[in-house]
Amino acid sequence: MAFTTPQKGKTKVLKFDSEEDVAAALAKYTADLSEKSVKEKGSFSVVLSGGTLIDTLRKLVESSYKESVDWSKWLIFWVDERVVPLDHEDSNYLLAWRGFLSKVPIPPSNVYAINDKLSPEGAADEYEERLKLLVESKVLPVSNITGFPKFDLMLLGMGPDGHVASLFPSHHQRYEKKRWVTFITDSPKPPPPRITFTFPVINSASDIAMVITGAELADTTKMALGTGIAPGSTPLPCTEVSAEGELTWFLDKDAASKL
Numbered sequence: 001m002a003f004t005t006p007q008k009g010k011t012k013v014l015k016f017d018s019e020e021d022v023a024a025a026l027a028k029y030t031a032d033l034s035e036k037s038v039k040e041k042g043s044f045s046v047v048l049s050g051g052t053l054i055d056t057l058r059k060l061v062e063s064s065y066k067e068s069v070d071w072s073k074w075l076i077f078w079v080d081e082r083v084v085p086l087d088h089e090d091s092n093y094l095l096a097w098r099g100f101l102s103k104v105p106i107p108p109s110n111v112y113a114i115n116d117k118l119s120p121e122g123a124a125d126e127y128e129e130r131l132k133l134l135v136e137s138k139v140l141p142v143s144n145i146t147g148f149p150k151f152d153l154m155l156l157g158m159g160p161d162g163h164v165a166s167l168f169p170s171h172h173q174r175y176e177k178k179r180w181v182t183f184i185t186d187s188p189k190p191p192p193p194r195i196t197f198t199f200p201v202i203n204s205a206s207d208i209a210m211v212i213t214g215a216e217l218a219d220t221t222k223m224a225l226g227t228g229i230a231p232g233s234t235p236l237p238c239t240e241v242s243a244e245g246e247l248t249w250f251l252d253k254d255a256a257s258k259l
């Protein structure tokens with residue numbers, strides 16, 4: 001099957017006075033997309049990150065969203081996961097369970113955690129295989145632009161080194177063009193073994209939210225949004241994010257302070 005070169009969708013940068021305001025806006029944005037997606041296609045596929053994102057999502061599991069969102073139609077995936085037992089303190093699944101999944105009635109069979117009994121390579125292969133089965137059974141659509149699975153919403157964080165998911169600046173995984181899910185055994189941020197979606201999958205999503213808060217991300221945010229990257233230097237991984245529909249940056253005042 002031939003696919004055309006991915007077209008960049010729209011990018012929006014939203015700046016808020018506080019992290020609290022980012023959390024409120026992110027809850028409304030996610031609930032609105034959920035409503036639209038459930039109305040149009042009967043489901044809403046959401047890809048979570050680990051890190052600070054889960055805390056910033058906290059208002060979505062409070063009233064009135066807690067009652068109004070149709071959680072039964074949600075499908076949950078992870079853009080990256082640390083290859084540790086699911087009950088380990090480093091697990092992105094455990095983080096999401098504690099801060100989000102345990103508070104809303106998403107059917108357990110709609111929550112796609114990694115198989116934590118496998119090696120990093122095995123876990124990446126198995127997750128990719130599961131995604132392929134979901135595509136085959138038409139639970140997940142594919143992008144008719146790229147041929148990669150098309151999730152409704154990716155919720156991404158960013159590290160001070162510009163990494164998104166577990167795609168780090170000096171690691172080859174960020175250049176992967178064929179695999180849907182790959183693995184890393186030497187992540188510069190602990191723990192070292194992880195699996196991660198690749199950019200072709202991330203960038204095939206309908207909508208992407210980059211959720212960035214805190215002064216420690218101000219320099220990276222400035223570079224990422226195109227005002228400070230040194231000519232000739234390797235682009236930060238976060239600059240490669242683009243959605244088929246819309247990419248929205250949610251920034252608090254601290255993260256946006258150098259723009």
Ligand SMILES: O=C1O[C@H](COP(=O)(O)O)[C@@H](O)[C@H](O)[C@H]1O
Nearest residue numbers: 049050051052053157158159165
């Ligand atoms: O290790 C990871 O880091 C990134 C960024 O985390 P944050 O704490 O700086 O928000 C996160 O998006 C990713 O999912 C996670 O595995």
